[in-house]
Amino acid sequence: MNRHELVNLIKERQSYLCVGLDTDITKIPRHLLSHADPVFAFNKAIIDATKDLCVSYKINTAFYECMGIRGWESLQRTVEYIPSTHFTIADAKRGDIGNTSTQYAKTFFETYNFDAVTVAPYMGRDSVQPFLSFHEKWTIMLGLTSNEGSKDFQLTPSGDEMLYEKVLKAGMSWGTPDNMMFVIGATQSAQLAYIRQLVPDHFFLVPGVGAQGGNLQEISAVAMNKDCGLLVNASRSIIYAGNGEDFAQDARVAAQALQQEMAEYLDVALAAG
Amino acid sequence: MNRHELVNLIKERQSYLCVGLDTDITKIPRHLLSHADPVFAFNKAIIDATKDLCVSYKINTAFYECMGIRGWESLQRTVEYIPSTHFTIADAKRGDIGNTSTQYAKTFFETYNFDAVTVAPYMGRDSVQPFLSFHEKWTIMLGLTSNEGSKDFQLTPSGDEMLYEKVLKAGMSWGTPDNMMFVIGATQSAQLAYIRQLVPDHFFLVPGVGAQGGNLQEISAVAMNKDCGLLVNASRSIIYAGNGEDFAQDARVAAQALQQEMAEYLDVALAAG
Numbered sequence: 001m002n003r004h005e006l007v008n009l010i011k012e013r014q015s016y017l018c019v020g021l022d023t024d025i026t027k028i029p030r031h032l033l034s035h036a037d038p039v040f041a042f043n044k045a046i047i048d049a050t051k052d053l054c055v056s057y058k059i060n061t062a063f064y065e066c067m068g069i070r071g072w073e074s075l076q077r078t079v080e081y082i083p084s085t086h087f088t089i090a091d092a093k094r095g096d097i098g099n100t101s102t103q104y105a106k107t108f109f110e111t112y113n114f115d116a117v118t119v120a121p122y123m124g125r126d127s128v129q130p131f132l133s134f135h136e137k138w139t140i141m142l143g144l145t146s147n148e149g150s151k152d153f154q155l156t157p158s159g160d161e162m163l164y165e166k167v168l169k170a171g172m173s174w175g176t177p178d179n180m181m182f183v184i185g186a187t188q189s190a191q192l193a194y195i196r197q198l199v200p201d202h203f204f205l206v207p208g209v210g211a212q213g214g215n216l217q218e219i220s221a222v223a224m225n226k227d228c229g230l231l232v233n234a235s236r237s238i239i240y241a242g243n244g245e246d247f248a249q250d251a252r253v254a255a256q257a258l259q260q261e262m263a264e265y266l267d268v269a270l271a272a273g
Numbered sequence: 274m275n276r277h278e279l280v281n282l283i284k285e286r287q288s289y290l291c292v293g294l295d296t297d298i299t300k301i302p303r304h305l306l307s308h309a310d311p312v313f314a315f316n317k318a319i320i321d322a323t324k325d326l327c328v329s330y331k332i333n334t335a336f337y338e339c340m341g342i343r344g345w346e347s348l349q350r351t352v353e354y355i356p357s358t359h360f361t362i363a364d365a366k367r368g369d370i371g372n373t374s375t376q377y378a379k380t381f382f383e384t385y386n387f388d389a390v391t392v393a394p395y396m397g398r399d400s401v402q403p404f405l406s407f408h409e410k411w412t413i414m415l416g417l418t419s420n421e422g423s424k425d426f427q428l429t430p431s432g433d434e435m436l437y438e439k440v441l442k443a444g445m446s447w448g449t450p451d452n453m454m455f456v457i458g459a460t461q462s463a464q465l466a467y468i469r470q471l472v473p474d475h476f477f478l479v480p481g482v483g484a485q486g487g488n489l490q491e492i493s494a495v496a497m498n499k500d501c502g503l504l505v506n507a508s509r510s511i512i513y514a515g516n517g518e519d520f521a522q523d524a525r526v527a528a529q530a531l532q533q534e535m536a537e538y539l540d541v542a543l544a545a546g
Contacts, residue, residue: 124422
């Protein structure tokens with residue numbers, strides 16, 4: 001999916017919501033455990049209940065990998081089930097020397113046909129570049145993450161800037177607003193306005209709303225750009241909104257609350273833009 | 274496997290060689306392609322031919338992931354086939370927020386029963402900590418990598434040190450020499466003596482010998498400690514040493530050349546220690 005298509009979806013659906021499918025078999029409703037593939041049964045129900053409210057689904061690969069081969073089967077069924085009208089993200093945080101990163105890029109862009117994959121920057125340019133050479137595919141590089149550990153390195157001085165600033169500037173020079181996004185945590189409100197000034201055009205994937213405590217209104221007010229420029233992810237607060245027979249309906253209600261807020265913020269931003 | 278057992282293996286086998294199973298189906302001898310699982314058939318032959326010469330096998334997960342489910346099947350068969358007298362490393366370079374890193378730790382330590390997994394540090398302490406809570410399992414954190422891109426962030430100033438120094442010091446405070454190792458690239462010869470001074474006790478996993486050009490003699494002279502403290506990895510220069518019917522014998526010859534060099538350096542170091 002290219003940028004033009006993504007921006008159009010956001011406008012049509014009045015949403016920049018990404019639903020995170022961090023599906024943990026120990027947390028899904030017990031009645032699903034009799035299915036041949038309970039994780040896929042859960043994801044299918046969540047997708048059916050939320051697809052008109054979101055523009056993207058993000059699959060956190062860790063939750064699938066830890067189940068071994070049947071986890072990868074659930075992942076494959078899920079990504080094949082997501083409608084082509086949704087931007088698909090493999091939240092895999094890969095990154096290695098060039099010939100290995102090429103294999104990771106093939107994994108997520110070809111074997112599983114995701115639109116985007118998250119990538120860790122520590123190993124530098126030649127670890128990121130292989131992901132950027134795929135047509136209409138996206139690299140989402142870690143910038144400033146939502147967790148406490150962001151203080152350990154990302155928010156430490158690197159010359160006369162913070163490390164995350166150096167990383168963002170490097171990422172901007174490696175990719176373009178058409179093939180590179182950045183992960184910017186929703187909990188980093190003190191930095192958000194500055195980051196948008198530093199990176200005016202790129203999309204941000206913003207995790208940390210919901211279970212991690214980030215505030216959607218604040219993020220939207222300071223970090224939206226003329227093309228929206230945001231994909232705000234919520235995982236646990238949507239998919240585990242309920243835990244009974246009606247879990248998918250509960251997920252829909254949680255997703256709808258976010259989407260309705262987003263529609264308001266989009267109106268304001270697009271009217272101003 | 275604990276540190277005491279690993280050090281004993283190194284002394285017994287007179288080797289600190291780690292053979293990297295970066296097995297690419299497009300590069301293995303063509304006569305293997307008729308096997309039901311060509312990647313496993315290749316790995317099995319390499320393991321049979323090299324197991325008395327090395328103390329460790331490192332599986333680069335990217336090469337398996339890119340083949341989808343049958344790649345994970347090959348990976349599982351391979352890790353199950355490696356003798357319990359070898360230290361097994363999942364070279365996966367994972368790292369995410371705490372609850373996700375816990376899933377990755379379960380993946381490699383429980384689902385696949387590796388001894389160790391490589392971890393990327395960018396997201397800080399709470400992204401690494403979950404890997405450290407498993408008994409007699411090891412976290413191998415990226416310190417200073419062997420690739421050109423190490424100059425982009427790792428070798429840039431962070432306060433009055435380099436970023437990789439900050440990362441190594443942080444890693445030393447998070448783990449111990451009994452559950453934490455560091456990746457230090459063989460191509461970083463200018464920094465190796467200093468790094469060993471900074472980190473006297475931990476094991477280093479040293480990739481970059483062979484195809485990437487690192488020099489075994491130099492590494493061993495400056496970075497060995499009283500327990501050896503090195504696992505030197507070679508992948509392509511061993512596993513693709515030959516490409517015919519005799520590929521496993523060719524791999525053995527390449528591994529043996531490294532092992533014989535290592536035996537000399539161990540004699541010198543252990544005599545001095």
